[in-house]
Amino acid sequence: MIYLPFFAAAISAFGQVLLKYAMIKHGSIEFSLRGLLGLFTEPRLLFALFLYAAALLMWLHVLSKVPLSTAYPILAITYVIVPLLSLIFFDESIHQSQLIGICLVLAGVAMIGRNV
Secondary structure (H helix, E strand, O other): OOHHHHHHHHHHHHHHHHHHHHHHHHOOOOOOHHHHHHHOOOHHHHHHHHHHHHHHHHHHHHHHHOOHHHHHHHHHHHHHHHHHHHHHHHOOOOOHHHHHHHHHHHHHHHHHHOOO
């Protein structure tokens, strides 16, 4: 059962990366009817929204099986996944302080996850 919150977090993290990619391709948002229509017809954005919907459905499934006090802190794993995916897909750097924070998050998630 422990894999469910991790799976929901991973889907959400990939959705976040795809949102960033969509905005790189789309450019800045123009807050007009034409601009918003252009934004919401961006295929990458639509796929990212689909991933978020899938993550929501998975999260609802998680909530039906795992105590909230355990499941919710495990979502912090997205703070590990997103920077790593950003490094891979966007060539972003991970600074030493971020790396320390990632290690602390991993330690916390491991401590919470072992009780499931």
